[in-house]
Amino acid sequence: xxxxxxxxxxxxxxxxxxxxxxxxxxxxxxxxxxxxxxxxxxxxxxxxxxxxxxxxxxxxxxxxxxxxxxxxxxxxxxxxxxxxxxxxxxxxxxxxxxxxxxxxxxxxxxxxxxxxxxxxxxxxxxxxxxxxxxxxxxxxxxxxxxxxxxxxxxxxxxxxxxxxxxxxxxxxxxxxxxxxxxxxxxxxxxxxxxxxxxxxxxxxxxxxxxxxxxxxxxxxxxxxxxxxxxxxxxxxxxxxxxxxxxxxxxxxxxxxxxxxxxxxxxxxxxxxxxxxxxxxxxxxxxxxxxxxxxxxxxxxxxxxxxxxxxxxxxxxxxxxxxxxxxxxxxxxxxxxxxxxxxxxxxxxxxxxxxxxxxxxxxxxxxxxxxxxxxxxxxxxxxxxxxxxxxxxxxxxxxxxxxxxxxxxxxxxxxxxxxxxxxxxxxxxxxxxxxxxxxxxxxxxxxxxxxxxxxxxxxxxxxxxxxxxxxxxxxxxxxxxxxxxxxxxxxxxxxxxxxxxxxxxxxxxxxxxxxxxxx
Amino acid sequence: xxxxxxxxxxxxxxxxxxxxxxxxxxxxxxxxxxxxxxxxxxxxxxxxxxxxxxxxxxxxxxxxxxxxxxxxxxxxxxxxxxxxxxxxxxxxxxxxxxxxxxxxxxxxxxxxxxxxxxxxxxxxxxxxxxxxxxxxxxxxxxxxxxxxxxxxxxxxxxxxxxxxxxxxxxxxxxxxxxxxxxxxxxxxxxxxxxxxxxxxxxxxxxxxxxxxxxxxxxxxxxxxxxxxxxxxxxxxxxxxxxxxxxxxxxxxxxxxxxxxxxxxxxxxxxxxxxxxxxxxxxxxxxxxxxxxxxxxxxxxxxxxxxxxxxxxxxxxxxxxxxxxx
Numbered sequence: 026x027x028x029x030x031x032x033x034x035x036x037x038x039x040x041x042x043x044x045x046x047x048x049x050x051x052x053x054x055x056x057x058x059x060x061x062x063x064x065x066x067x068x069x070x071x072x073x074x075x076x077x078x079x080x081x082x083x084x085x086x087x088x089x090x091x092x093x094x095x096x097x098x099x100x101x102x103x104x105x106x107x108x109x110x111x112x113x114x115x116x117x118x119x120x121x122x123x124x125x126x127x128x129x130x131x132x133x134x135x136x137x138x139x140x141x142x143x144x145x146x147x148x149x150x151x152x153x154x155x156x157x158x159x160x161x162x163x164x165x166x167x168x169x170x171x172x173x174x175x176x177x178x179x180x181x182x183x184x185x186x187x188x189x190x191x192x193x194x195x196x197x198x199x200x201x202x203x204x205x206x207x208x209x210x211x212x213x214x215x216x217x218x219x220x221x222x223x224x225x226x227x228x229x230x231x232x233x234x235x236x237x238x239x240x241x242x243x244x245x246x247x248x249x250x251x252x253x254x255x256x257x258x259x260x261x262x263x264x265x266x267x268x269x270x271x272x273x274x275x276x277x278x279x280x281x282x283x284x285x286x287x288x289x290x291x292x293x294x295x296x297x298x299x300x301x302x303x304x305x306x307x308x309x310x311x312x313x314x315x316x317x318x319x320x321x322x323x324x325x326x327x328x329x330x331x332x333x334x335x336x337x338x339x340x341x342x343x344x345x346x347x348x349x350x351x352x353x354x355x356x357x358x359x360x361x362x363x364x365x366x367x368x369x370x371x372x373x374x375x376x377x378x379x380x381x382x383x384x385x386x387x388x389x390x391x392x393x394x395x396x397x398x399x400x401x402x403x404x405x406x407x408x409x410x411x412x413x414x415x416x417x418x419x420x421x422x423x424x425x426x427x428x429x430x431x432x433x434x435x436x437x438x439x440x441x442x443x444x445x446x447x448x449x450x451x452x453x454x455x456x457x458x459x460x461x462x463x464x465x466x467x468x469x470x471x472x473x474x475x476x477x478x479x480x481x482x483x484x485x486x487x488x489x490x491x492x493x494x495x496x497x498x499x500x501x502x503x504x505x506x507x508x509x510x511x512x513x514x515x516x517x518x519x520x521x522x523x524x525x526x527x528x529x530x531x532x533x534x535x536x537x538x539x540x541x542x543x
Numbered sequence: 544x545x546x547x548x549x550x551x552x553x554x555x556x557x558x559x560x561x562x563x564x565x566x567x568x569x570x571x572x573x574x575x576x577x578x579x580x581x582x583x584x585x586x587x588x589x590x591x592x593x594x595x596x597x598x599x600x601x602x603x604x605x606x607x608x609x610x611x612x613x614x615x616x617x618x619x620x621x622x623x624x625x626x627x628x629x630x631x632x633x634x635x636x637x638x639x640x641x642x643x644x645x646x647x648x649x650x651x652x653x654x655x656x657x658x659x660x661x662x663x664x665x666x667x668x669x670x671x672x673x674x675x676x677x678x679x680x681x682x683x684x685x686x687x688x689x690x691x692x693x694x695x696x697x698x699x700x701x702x703x704x705x706x707x708x709x710x711x712x713x714x715x716x717x718x719x720x721x722x723x724x725x726x727x728x729x730x731x732x733x734x735x736x737x738x739x740x741x742x743x744x745x746x747x748x749x750x751x752x753x754x755x756x757x758x759x760x761x762x763x764x765x766x767x768x769x770x771x772x773x774x775x776x777x778x779x780x781x782x783x784x785x786x787x788x789x790x791x792x793x794x795x796x797x798x799x800x801x802x803x804x805x806x807x808x809x810x811x812x813x814x815x816x817x818x819x820x821x822x823x824x825x826x827x828x829x830x831x832x833x834x835x836x837x838x839x840x841x842x843x844x845x846x847x848x849x850x851x852x853x854x855x856x857x858x859x860x861x862x863x864x865x866x867x868x
Contacts, residue, residue, distance in 0.1 A: 067860065072867030135747045152747070154731040237696065237732025238867040253605065253698035255612040407617055491613075508572070508738050 034454060038370025041363045045422065049389050052397025053268065059400055060261035069238055070259075073246040074266065080156060080242070081224035084163035085217040091164070092171035092216070093209065095316040098309035099172070100179035110317055111176070114169040116324075119476065119530045120523070121483020122166070122229040123500045127507070127519045128323030129153065129162055129234075131330055138322070158234035159242075163227065167220040169320060174219075178212040179205070197305050218278035225271045226390050229485040233504065243267045247392045251490055257400060264393035271390060330513075331520025338517035345502035346521055349482055352417045352498055353529055356481035357474045359421035364428045364473065369462070371429065372436035391419045395487035409493050416488045416498065420481035428473040432466065439465045471537015478529035483522060499525070565595045566797050568786075569607055569618075571625040571701075573737045573818075575600040578764075580810075580817035587809050594797055598624075603735030604701030604784075608634055611789075615639070621792035622801060624663070627701045628783045629708055629855070631660055631848045641790040644799050647806040650825045651783060652843055660785035663805040664820035666754040667779035667840050668705045669772035676749060678773035682710060685750075686724030693730055693739045693748040697859060700735045701782065702752050707858045708851065709780030712844040718858060722865035729866065755779065755838050760819045763833045771838070778842030784820065 066074075099111065117125070133139050133153045140150045153161065182204055190200045228244035235241055241249070243263055250260040398415050402408040443461050447453075452461060463470070485500040492501050499522050506515035575581040575598045585596045601610050604625045611618060616639065626634050634640060645661040655662055670685070670692065672678055679685040685692070695703030710718045730748045733739040743751035750773070761770040786805050788798040804810055811822040815831050822830075846854060 067863065069860075069863035069867050072864075076867075136745055152730060154747075237729065238863050239726075241867070249696075249698060251613075252602075253609055253696065255609045409614070508734065 035370050035373070037366035038368075041366045042370070045363060045367075045425065048418070048422065049394060051401060052394045053389070055397040055400040056261040056264045056393060058261075059257045060265060061258040062262065066262065066266070069241075070246065070263065070266075072238065073241045073243050073263075074270070076156075076240060077225060077227075077242045077244075077270070080159050080163070080227070080240075081221045083156075083160050084167060084224040085221040087160065088164050088167040088171045088220050089213055089217040091168055091316070092175050093213075094308070094312040095168070096172045096175035096179055097205070098312040098316075099176055102309050102313070104313075110313075111173075113320060114173045114176075117166045117169045117320075119479035119483075119526055120166075120324075121479075121485075121500055121526050122162075123233065123485050123503055124327055124483065124519045124523050124526075125165055125323060126162060126230065126233045127330075127503075127516060128327040129158075129165060131326035131516075132322050133158075133161060138326070154234060155240045159227070159230055159240055162230040162234055163220075163224050165319065165323065167223065168316065171216050171220060172316065174216045175209075175212060178208055182208055215278075218274075222271065222274050222278050225274055226267070228390075228392060228489075229500075232485070232489070233507070243270070244390055244392050247390070247396060248489060251392075251396060251399075257396070260396050261400075264390065264396055267390045268393055327516070327519050327523055330516035331523070334513040334515070334517035335520060336517070337511075337513045338521070339514055341497075342499065342502055342506075342514065342518045342521065345497050345499045345518075346525060348413065348496060349499040349522075350525065350529075352413055352420070353478045353481040355414070355417040356420040356424070357478045357533070359418060360424050360428055360477045361470070361474060363421060364425060364432060365458075365470075367425075368429060368432040368436050369458075371433050372440050389422075391423060391484075391486040392490060394419050394422070395490045399491055408491050412488060412491045412493060413496065413498075415491075416484070416486075417481065419487045420484050421477065423484075424473075424477035424480050427476060431469050431473045431476075435466055435469050436462065468537045471533045471535070474537070475530035475533030478533055479526045482526045482529055563593065563595050564794050564797055565597055566592075566622070566794055566801060567597050567599060567620045568622045568624050568801070569599050569601050569610070569620040570623070571603050571607060572600040572735060574598065574625060576737070578817070580814055583813045583817055584805075584810055587813070588801060588804050591804070592797060592800060594794075596801070603695065603699050603703075603737075605630060605697070605704055606699040606734070608637075609699075611639060612637055616791050618789065618791060620789055621794050621798045622786060622788050624784075624786040624805070625701070626660070626785055626787065627705070628781070628785070628845065628848055629701065629704045629851050631657065631785065632852050633855075634787065635659060636852070639789055639791065640787045641792070641795070643788055643802055645802045645806060647803075647824050649806075649823050651823060652781060653783075653845065655783075657785075657848075660787045661802045661806060662783045662785050662823040663810065664814045664818055664823055665781065665783040666756050666820040667781055667843065668702060668709055668752065669755040669757075669775070669779055669838070669840075670750040671743070671753045671757045671770055671772050672750040674769050674771050678750070678771075679775075680773070681775050681777050682713065682721050682725065685728060686721060688728070690728055690750055691730045691748040692725075692728050692750045692752065693742045694732055694752045695736055695739050696732050696734055697855075697862060700733075701784075702736050702739075702754075703732075704855065705780050705782050706752050707855065707862055708846050709844060711854055711858045712780060712846050713777035719861040719865055722862055723868075726866050726868065732866070754782075754820065755840065756815075756819050756821060756834070759815075759831075759833050759837060762836065763816060763831065774838045774840065776841075778844045779840035781843050781845045783823075 099107065130153060131137050133151070135150060135152065143150055152158075186204055187200070190204060195203065226244055227242050228248065231240065231242040231245040232248070235245060243266060247260050247263045247267065250256045250263060395415060398411070399408045402411055439462055447457060447461050483500055485504060488498050488501050489504070497505070499518060503515050503518040503522060506518060570581070573579050581598045585598060588596050599620070601607050604627055607623060607625055608630055611620070611623060618639075640659050642658045643661055647661070649655050649662060651662060651665060670678070676690075679688050679690065694706060697703035697707045710721050714721050731742070733742065736753070739751050740753060742748060753772075755772045758770045758772055761767040786802055788795065788802060792798050806824050808826050811824050812826040812828065814820060814822050815834065
C-alpha cells in the first residue's frame with residue numbers, strides 16, 4: 026500500500042462528516058416519526074408542489090436566457106466600470122434576501138418607481154405579488170450568478186479563435202454558431218440546473234412576495250403547517266416531500282452543474298475584433314444597461330430609503346442587530362470546526378465522492394432541519410431557548426457545500442506540493458495545520474468564513490419557525506416591521522442589515538488576505 | 544461597609560422588583576401598536592393593579608392560538624386576548640384555559656354564557672373601500688366585478704377565518720363556487736389584518752376585508768370621510784373578540800382582575816376609538832360621535848361556536864383548493 030502523500034489525520038474529518046450526517050438524519054428521523062401518511066397530500070399541497078417546480082423552472086430559464094446576452098456583451102466589451110460591474114455580479118451571494126425584497130418592492134411594487142413611470146404614461150399598474158413577484162426576485166438573485174458562470178465560460182474560448190474569426194471576416198452569426206454556441210451548449214444546462222435547485226428551496230422570497238395559496242412553495246407550506254395550524258404531521262410529510270424533490274434534483278444536477286467559482290474569477294476583457302459592427306454594439310450596450318439597471322436600481326433604492334428610514338429605526342432593531350452578529354459569528358465558528366477537518370479528509374482521500382456529505386446541507390431544507398429539531402427538543406426542553414443555536418447551526422450546514430468547494434481545491438494543491446516535504450519532516454497533527462496548511466489556505470478560509478457570516482447574517486428561515494418575541498435576528502425583526510406596515514423603519518433596518526452583511530464578509534475576506542503568503 | 548450598603552440596596556432593589564408581579568398577555572399585533580388600544584389599556588390597568596402589564600404581539604388572532612399550542616403548558620403567558628367566537632371551541636379543546644369569574648351586563652347582539660372567555664368588543668366583518676367606488680352588494684356581484692381585494696389567511700387571522708364562515712353561513716354548500724368566483728379578485732392573501740389593511744391604504748387593492756366600524760377610524764382619527772364599508776345583502780358575519788386566562792398562569796387573581804378590567808367602563812370607553820370595534824358593554828357616555836354614520840347590517844350571521852371546528856376544516860379545504868388553482 027502506497028503511503029498517502031500527506032499525513033492529514035482522517036479521524037477529525039470522519040468525525041465532522043459523521044456529525045453532519047447525524048445532525049441531519051436525527052432531524053429527518055424525528056420528522057419521519059411524526060409524519061402521518063394516512064392523511065396524504067391535499068389539493069393545496071399538490072398545488073404547492075406544482076408551484077415550487079414551476080417557479081423554479083421559470084426562474085432558471087429566464088435567469089439563464091437573460092444572462093446570455095449580458096455575459097456576451099461583458100465578454101467582448103471594455104468600458105469604464107466594467108470590473109466594478111463584474112465584482113457586483115458576486116454581490117447577490119452575500120445580499121440578504123429580505124433586503125433584496127425591500128429593494129424590489131421599492132422599484133417594482135405598487136407604489137414603486139416602475140408603476141410611477143407606468144402611471145405617468147397612462148399604462149395599467151403591475152402587481153409584484155404572486156408568481157411574477159417570486160420569479161422576479163429569483164431572477165434578481167440568479168441572473169448575476171448565471172452571468173458570472175457564462176462569463177467564465179466565454180473566457181475559456183481561446184482569444185486566437187476570435188482573432189481568426191475576425192481575419193476571416195465572419196459574420197456575428199457565424200461567430201456565434203461556430204465559437205459561442207458549442208460553448209453555450211455545454212455550460213447552459215448546468216447553469217440552469219443549478220439555479221433550478223437553488224430556487225426549489227426558496228422560502229423567504231415566497232414568504233414575502235407569494236400571494237396566498239396560489240403562490241406557496243413547499244418550504245412556505247411547511248412553515249404554515251407549523252405556525253398556523255401547529256400541524257406537525259403535515260409539516261413532517263411536506264418536509265419529506267421537499268427532501269425527496271430537492272435531493273433528487275440536487276443529485277441529478279450534480280452531474281451537470283459547473284464548478285462555481287465564487288472568487289474573483291478570470292476577469293480579463295478580451296481583445297475582440299469581430300464585434301465592431303454598429304448593430305452588435307447597440308445590442309451590447311442595451312444588454313449591459315438593462316442588466317446593470319436591473320441589478321443596481323433595487324440596491325440604490327435600499328440605500329436611499331434606508332437613509333431616510335434610519336432615524337425612525339426603533340431600539341428593537343439595534344438589539345436584533347446585535348443578536349444577528351452573535352449568531353453569524355457562532356455560525357462561522359461552527360462552519361470552520363466542521364469544514365476544515367472535512368476538507369482535509371477530502372483533499373487527502375484518493376477516492377472522490379466524499380464531498381457529497383457537504384451536499385446534504387444543500388438538499389436538506391433548513392425548515393426540515395428546524396422542524397426536526399423542534400420535535401426532538403420539545404419533549405425535554407423549551408425549544409424557543411434553542412432558537413438561536415439551532416439557527417446558527419443550520420446556517421453553518423447551509424454554507425458547508427460552498428465552503429467545501431472553496432477549500433478543497435487549494436488544499437489538494439497544498440497536499441501535492443508540500444506533502445512529501447512535510448512527511449520527511451514528520452509534520453503531522455496540529456503542527457502540520459499550523460505551519461503548512463493554514464498559512465497557505467488563509468485567503469480561502471477568510472473567503473469561506475466571510476461568505477458564511479454574510480449568509481447567516483441575512484438568513485430568514487429557521488428563525489421564523491421558532492423565534493421568541495423578545496429575541497429575534499435582524500432579518501426577522503425587519504420582516505415583522507414590514508408586516509406591521511412600518512415600512513420606513515423596515516427600510517432603515519434593511520440598510521443596517523446590508524451594511525452588516527457586507528461588513529462581515531469584507532472583514533473576514535480582508536482578514537484572510539491581509540499579509541497572506543499566497 | 545460600603546459593600547454592605549451596596550449589597551443591601553441591590554437586595555432591596557431585587558425584592559422591590561420581585562414584589563411587582565408581571566402579567567403577560569399574548570395578543571394580536573394591531574392591539575399593541577402605538578395607535579392601538581395596548582398603550583392606553585396598559586397605563587390604565589397599571590394604575591389600579593400595582594403590577595407590570597406586558598402585552599406581547601403574536602401575529603394575528605388565529606396564529607395566536609397556534610402559538611399557544613406550540614408553547615403548550617410551558618407558556619409564559621397569563622392571558623390571551625384576541626381570540627374570537629370562531630376560535631373558542633378550538634381553544635377550549637387545548638385544555639390550556641381556565642374558567643373565569645368575570646361578570647358584566649353585556650350589550651352584545653347575542654346572550655353571553657361562556658364560562659371561560661370574556662368578550663371585550665365585537666363587530667361585523669365587511670369590505671372597506673373608498674367612497675369613489677360603487678360597491679358590489681353581495682359576494683356574487685363582487686366575484687363578477689374586476690375589483691381587486693386583499694383578504695387574510697384564515698389559518699392565521701381571525702378576519703380571514705371570519706370570511707370563511709361568512710361565505711359558509713350565507714351560501715352553505717355553494718361556498719366553493721363563490722370562492723372560485725372570488726379567486727381572480729384576490730390580489731394577495733396576507734398573514735394578518737395589519738398587513739392587509741396596510742396594503743389597501745397603500746393602494747394595492749380596491750377593497751379590503753375589515754369591519755363595518757373601520758371607516759370610523761378614518762372619520763374620527765383622521766377626519767377623512769372617504770372610506771366606507773360595503774353593505775352586503777346576504778348579511779354580515781359577526782365577530783366577538785374575547786380574552787381568556789391560561790390554566791398555567793402564575794398570577795390567576797391578577798389575571799381575573801385584568802379580565803374584569805377589560806369589561807369595565809375605563810377599558811370599554813377606550814376600545815371603540817383605539818381598536819375601532821363596538822364595545823361589549825356600552826360605556827356610560829355612549830358610543831363615540833361618528834359611530835352613528837356606520838352602516839348597520841340588516842342581517843347578522845353567526846355560526847354557533849361549537850359547530851365551527853368541523854365547518855372550518857371543510858371550508859378551509861374548499862378555500863385552499865379554490866385559491867390554489
